[in-house]
Every structure is written in C-alpha cells, then in structure tokens.
Amino acid sequence: MKQVIATAIKDTLGELGFPDVAFTVSHPSDLHHGDFACNVALVLASDIGQPPRVIAEQIAGIIAGQIEYVDRVEVAGPGFLNFYLTRDFFTAEIARAREMGDAWGTNKEWAGKRIVVEYTDPNPFKEFHIGHLFTNSVGESIARLAMMQGAEVKRVNYQGDVGLHVAHAIYGMQALGISTDSAFTAKDLGRAYAYGANAYKEGGEPAEAIRALNKKIYDRTDDGVNALYDAGRAISLAYFETIYKVIDTQFDEYFFESETGPKGKELVLAHPEVFTESEGAHVFQGEKYGLHTRVFLNKEGLPTYEAKELALANEKAERLGGYDHSIISTSNEITEYFKVLKMAMSFVYPELAMKTEHIGHGTVRLATGKMSSRTGDVIPALEFIQEIAETAHEKIVSTGFTDASPELSEAIALGAIKYATLRGSILQDSVFDKERALSFEGDSGPYLMYTHARIVSVLEKAEVSGVSLISIIAPEEAYEVEKLLYRFEEVVTEAWNERAPHKVVGYLTELAGSFNTFYAHEKIADATDTYAPYKAMVADAVRLTLKNGLWALAIKAPERM
RNA sequence: GCUCCCGUAGUUUAAUGGAUAAAAUAUCGGUUUGCGGUACCGGUGCUCCAGGUUCGACUCCUGGCGGGAGCACCA
Numbered sequence: 129m130k131q132v133i134a135t136a137i138k139d140t141l142g143e144l145g146f147p148d149v150a151f152t153v154s155h156p157s158d159l160h161h162g163d164f165a166c167n168v169a170l171v172l173a174s175d176i177g178q179p180p181r182v183i184a185e186q187i188a189g190i191i192a193g194q195i196e197y198v199d200r201v202e203v204a205g206p207g208f209l210n211f212y213l214t215r216d217f218f219t220a221e222i223a224r225a226r227e228m229g230d231a232w233g234t235n236k237e238w239a240g241k242r243i244v245v246e247y248t249d250p251n252p253f254k255e256f257h258i259g260h261l262f263t264n265s266v267g268e269s270i271a272r273l274a275m276m277q278g279a280e281v282k283r284v285n286y287q288g289d290v291g292l293h294v295a296h297a298i299y300g301m302q303a304l305g306i307s308t309d310s311a312f313t314a315k316d317l318g319r320a321y322a323y324g325a326n327a328y329k330e331g332g333e334p335a336e337a338i339r340a341l342n343k344k345i346y347d348r349t350d351d352g353v354n355a356l357y358d359a360g361r362a363i364s365l366a367y368f369e370t371i372y373k374v375i376d377t378q379f380d381e382y383f384f385e386s387e388t389g390p391k392g393k394e395l396v397l398a399h400p401e402v403f404t405e406s407e408g409a410h411v412f413q414g415e416k417y418g419l420h421t422r423v424f425l426n427k428e429g430l431p432t433y434e435a436k437e438l439a440l441a442n443e444k445a446e447r448l449g450g451y452d453h454s455i456i457s458t459s460n461e462i463t464e465y466f467k468v469l470k471m472a473m474s475f476v477y478p479e480l481a482m483k484t485e486h487i488g489h490g491t492v493r494l495a496t497g498k499m500s501s502r503t504g505d506v507i508p509a510l511e512f513i514q515e516i517a518e519t520a521h522e523k524i525v526s527t528g529f530t531d532a533s534p535e536l537s538e539a540i541a542l543g544a545i546k547y548a549t550l551r552g553s554i555l556q557d558s559v560f561d562k563e564r565a566l567s568f569e570g571d572s573g574p575y576l577m578y579t580h581a582r583i584v585s586v587l588e589k590a591e592v593s594g595v596s597l598i599s600i601i602a603p604e605e606a607y608e609v610e611k612l613l614y615r616f617e618e619v620v621t622e623a624w625n626e627r628a629p630h631k632v633v634g635y636l637t638e639l640a641g642s643f644n645t646f647y648a649h650e651k652i653a654d655a656t657d658t659y660a661p662y663k664a665m666v667a668d669a670v671r672l673t674l675k676n677g678l679w680a681l682a683i684k685a686p687e688r689m
Numbered sequence: 690g691c692u693c694c695c696g697u698a699g700u701u702u703a704a705u706g707g708a709u710a711a712a713a714u715a716u717c718g719g720u721u722u723g724c725g726g727u728a729c730c731g732g733u734g735c736u737c738c739a740g741g742u743u744c745g746a747c748u749c750c751u752g753g754c755g756g757g758a759g760c761a762c763c764a
Contacts, residue, residue, distance in 0.1 A: 152705070152706095152707090156707095156708075157707095157708080157710090158708080158711095161708070165707090165708085167706095167707060170707075170744070170745075173744060174743095180744075204708075205707085206707080206708065206744080206745075207744095208707080208708065249764090251764075288764065291763070291764070292763050292764080293763070293764070296763095328763095385764090406761080407761075407762085408762085409761070410762095411761070418692090419692090420691095420692080420759090420760055420761090421760095421761065422760095422761070423761050423762040424762090425762085426761085426762035427762065428762085432761095432762065432763080433763075433764050458764095459758095460694070460757095460758065460759090461758060461759070462759095463693070463758080463759080464692075464693065464758080464759050464760075467693090488693095488758095490694085490695090490758095491757090491758090523727080527725095527726095527727070529725085529727090530725090548701095551701085551702065551703090551713095552701080552703080553702090553703090555695080556694085556695065556702090557694090557695080557758090558701085558702085559700095559701065561701065561714095564700095564701070564713095564714075567714080567727090568727050569713085569714080569727060569728095570712085570714060570727090571701090571702085571712070571713045571714085572713085574727065575727065575728090577727095578725085578727055578728085579728090582724090582725055582728085585724080586724050586725080589724050590724075622705085626705095630702090634702095634703060634704095634712085637712080637713085641712085644728060644729065645728095645729065647724085648720090648728070648729045648730085651723065651724065652724060653724040654723095654724075689727090
C-alpha cells in the first residue's frame with residue numbers, strides 16, 4: 129500500500145512538471161492524521177519557491193480518487209498530504225490476516241537462506257544468572273524475527289569451557305574442599321568460582337597457582353585437575369539444560385572453547401602476516417584501521433577469546449553446512465573487541481567476515497545495584513524465575529483465575545521478565561525493577577497475555593450465543609484497532625531490519641490497548657447486534673496478531689489464565 | 690587521557706529530520722449494576738547546557754557537563 133501511494137505521488141509530480149525529489153510516505157504518529165502521510169510538498173517548497181500548502185493542494189487535487197483503497201486525501205499542518213484508507217481496505221486486511229493464520233506477520237524475504245544466531249553463551253563453572261536471561265531473551269527474539277523473514281535459522285550456543293575463569297573455579301574447588309568424592313552442585317561451583325576470582329585479584333602466590341592451573345587445564349597433564357574439570361563441566365552443562373527447558377529455548381549446535389582454542393592457535397600461527405609478535409605475544413595491530421591492538425595468543429602461547437572466535441566462525445560454517453549470515457549477540461562489553469576481531473577475520477576468512485554481524489546489547493541492572501559474577505553477588509536465573517512465579521501464583525489465586533497450575537504461573541513469570549527486558553532498545557542498559565515486573569499492570573507481558581486470553585474467552589461466548597463469523601457486514605467507520613492491525617507485517621520486518629525487538633513490544637502494547645478500548649465500548653457476544661459477527665472477526669484477528677507477536681518475543685500466549 | 694554507547698515527565702521507557710514530544714507507573718478524580726476490573730475514561734507533569742545546519746532538530750554537526758563500557762596477554 130505504501131508503495132502504491134509513493135508511485136502515485138511520483139506520477140503526479142511528473143504530471144505537474146515538478147522536479148523528482150526524495151520524499152517519504154509513512155504512518156502519522158496520530159491516527160487522526162490519516163493512515164499514511166507524505167511530506168513531498170514540504171520538500172518541494174524551497175526548490176520551486178511556493179508555499180508547501182499550495183503545492184500540496186495541487187497534488188491532492190490530482191491524486192484524489194486515483195488510488196484504489198484510498199478514500200480521501202487531505203492537506204494538513206504545514207503541508208502534509210494525509211491519506212485515509214477506505215473501509216474495504218481494513219475489512220480485506222482482517223480477512224487476509226485470518227486466512228494466513230500462523231503465517232500472519234511472516235514474509236519470504238530470506239527464504240532459502242540460512243542464518244546462524246549465536247546467543248546466551250554461559251560459561252561452564254559459572255552461575256547462570258539473570259544477565260544470561262537477558263541476553264537469551266534478546267538472542268531468542270532475534271532468531272525468531274529471522275525465522276519470520278523466512279530464513280532457516282540455526283541457534284548456536286558457544287560456551288567457555290576453558291580459560292582463566294575455569295582455573296578460578298578449579299582453584300576454588302581445591303581450596304574449599306569440593307571434590308569428586310562427594311556430590312556437588314552447580315551452586316557449589318559458583319561459590320568455588322567466586323573464591324578463585326577473589327584470590328586471583330589479590331595477586332601473589334594464588335594468582336601464580338591459578339595461572340599454572342590454567343595451563344594444566346589446557347594440556348590435561350594432571351589427573352587430579354582433569355577429574356575435577358570433567359565432573360564440574362558435566363554438572364554445569366546439565367544444569368544449563370534444565371534452565372533452557374524452563375525458558376523455552378533450544379539450540380541446534382553447541383560449540384566449546386576447548387575445540388576452538390587449538391584451531392584458533394593454529395590459525396594465528398599460520399598467518400604471520402596478519403598477527404605479529406610483540407612482547408612474547410601474538411597480536412593484531414588494529415591501529416592501522418583506526419582500532420586498537422588486541423592479543424590473540426598470550427605469551428604462554430594460549431589462545432585468547434579473539435583467536436577462539438576467529439576459529440569459531442569457520443567451525444560454524446563447517447558444521448552447519450555453510451551460512452548466508454551469522455549473528456553473534458552478546459553484551460556490549462564485547463563490542464570493541466569484536467570490531468578488531470572482524471578486521472582480523474577479513475584477512476583470514478574474508479567471505480565469512482562479510483557475513484558476520486555482532487549485536488552488542490546493554491546490561492541489566494537491578495534496582496538494588498550492579499551484580500557481578502566475580503564477587504559471587506549474582507542472582508541465579510532459576511531462583512529469580514521461581515520467585516516471580518510464586519508471586520504470580522499468589523495473584524492468580526487471589527483474583528480467581530480459572531487456572532492455577534504451576535505451568536501457568538511460570539509462563540506468566542517468564543512473560544513478565546521477557547517483556548520487561550525487551551520493552552526498550554536493546555542497546556541501552558536497562559534497570560530491572562522487580563516490583564514493577566511483578567505488578568502485572570499496564571505495560572507488561574501479563575497485560576498482553578491477559579488480553580489474548582480474554583479474546584479467546586469472548587470468542588467462545590460469541591459462538592455459544594449464536595454469533596456466526598460468516599457475515600461481513602461492517603460498520604461504516606473502521607475501528608481504531610483495525611487501523612493498527614494491518615501494520616503488523618511492517619512492524620515485524622522493521623524490528624528485524626533494525627535488530628529491535630522492542631518495536632514488536634511497543635506495537636503489541638498499543639494494539640492491546642486499542643483492543644481493550646474497543647472491547648470496553650462494543651459488545652461482541654450478542655447475536656442481536658448486526659455488527660457482532662464482524663466485531664468477532666476483528667477480535668479474532670487481534671488474537672492472532674497477539675499470538676504471533678508474542679511468539680516473536682518467545683512469550684507464551686495461554687488461552688486461559 | 691583516547692574510543693564507543695547513552696542523557697526525554699518524580700520513575701521506567703517510546704518517538705524512519707516532520708504536525709500539539711508518546712505510553713506506563715506514581716499521584717488526583719471518574720467508569721452508564723455489560724461478553725474476564727490484571728480492564729476502561731480524564732487531570733497534573735518532560736527533550737542536560739551553549740552554539741550551528743535545515744522550511745522544520747529529541748534526532749544531524751561542533752564544544753561543554755553528567756553516566757556506562759572498553760583501551761595488551763580475562764571473557
């Protein structure tokens with residue numbers, strides 16, 4: 129529709145003898161200003177020395193009545209052309225949405241192409257905390273938006289099972305007497321890690337011991353260390369799997385630093401023209417490209433994150449049978465490193481470098497203060513979810529909802545968390561206010577879920593009362609909610625193009641608000657109302673949009689709450 | 690010190706260079722005894738500072754101020 133209007137305007141410009149200028153056709157921020165607006169007269173004004181409103185009137189005079197589905201064109205404000213669509217357009221869109229069903233909101237832009245999305249990336253031996261929950265929410269949503277573009281998406285999780293942090297944990301295990309003789313849990317590992325990290329910070333002998341351990345972990349020469357390592361790694365990974373089940377995320381492939389490490393080292397050594405020796409280490413000198421120098425192999429000859437990530441790009445391509453695009457979603461602490469890495473990659477793997485994209489997102493802070501896995505002052509993800517689920521359960525019981533199952537409590541808790549983390553731009557740091565996420569009022573995941581469940585319910589009531597969804601007699605004026613509905617496809621595409629899941633959140637919230645206004649003023653389950661069948665169809669299209677939109681955010685849409 | 694990100698109602702956040710800067714929350718006041726009140730309607734209240742570009746700037750440019758991250762062997 130946008131394209132149709134743009135073309136018509138372009139033709140009109142030619143007809144009037146105006147120069148061909150760049151203009152935009154967009155949705156006005158206020159629905160009272162029509163469904164589409166064009167700024168062409170404002171752009172032309174200075175070029176041809178006429179007031180914008182005069183130009184706009186000329187264009188409107190010609191274009192009115194020329195475009196199918198455009199009811200009228202008005203000149204407004206400083207000289208905008210406002211296009212109002214016909215009732216038939218909205219009616220047709222409602223029907224189209226309902227026909228498309230689960231495919232509503234998707235397109236074929238990336239059909240036949242493979243996109244790899246790497247996200248979450250928790251490190252074994254460390255706690256899976258709410259920061260991982262945040263990064264998982266972002267990555268999962270990006271992956272789903274990619275799927276909605278028709279791409280074949282491969283979800284990938286990359287985990288640091290070697291490196292200094294593991295040495296921290298092993299050192300802590302030894303110091304705290306955690307051994308394979310007795311059962312230990314992921315929580316014990318978290319404690320051990322915090323202990324080792326603190327010891328390393330103190331420097332001196334413990335730091336030396338940790339560096340020595342790090343080397344042993346790599347070369348596997350010490351049986352005692354190997355035993356601790358193998359048991360710890362297995363317990364960590366099993367623990368992560370239980371979390372993935374809870375947060376509804378599934379990975380196609382897992383990559384480990386223990387595999388990419390040796391390959392990364394090989395790569396660095398094989399490209400001396402790219403990686404130069406400096407102070408005993410192998411570095412990439414980024415200064416030539418406006419970046420900074422980064423170490424790829426340290427002076428002990430061990431690969432750093434950078435070298436491993438380099439090898440990882442190729443590993444992914446090999447194991448997944450190639451890819452058309454590769455997204456790596458991490459917190460923005462990595463952003464600067466990644467620029468250097470990508471530059472280095474452009475010399476080693478030019479084709480892969482071109483397909484690689486890093487998305488750095490902000491970090492979550494709690495209202496109570498910053499959390500850090502180094503001090504052990506973190507909130508474990510599972511405990512956090514459980515706590516919110518318990519509060520959700522209390523609310524369900526006290527308000528007399530039909531379903532008080534633990535599954536529903538958990539779904540609501542996760543909906544609250546995901547919404548809260550995705551509601552703003554992912555670039556920005558965000559503050560997680562627990563009280564707010566738990567309030568379930570206004571802008572919230574449960575608000576959207578509740579609206580969805582209520583539509584399901586009213587549609588059932590409508591059916592029972594004999595409202596048949598066959599009649600398409602619609603009131604002359606389209607409801608406001610209809611004017612938002614057809615934009616869903618555009619929003620999904622925009623959210624994908626800009627890597628901005630919050631666009632979907634904002635849209636769904638506006639849609640739900642608009643529907644709730646509609647619902648408060650219009651009776652749907654009333655067989656005596658001529659318009660009831662049409663209103664039920666509108667409600668059904670909103671239900672579908674909420675369902676598909678929530679899916680893009682990995683939030684469940686229960687039919688009953 | 691250098692690089693990157695950010696600065697919007699009391700608070701948390703929106704706004705492809707466009708119209709009266711928008712929601713939620715908090716606060717104040719309402720909802721025709723209506724299909725699920727976790728809802729709906731209304732009031733109060735905001736672009737860090739100083740220049741510049743533009744018909745038009747929260748948005749772009751320059752310089753400040755303030756916050757976060759990074760800046761050689763952690764990830």
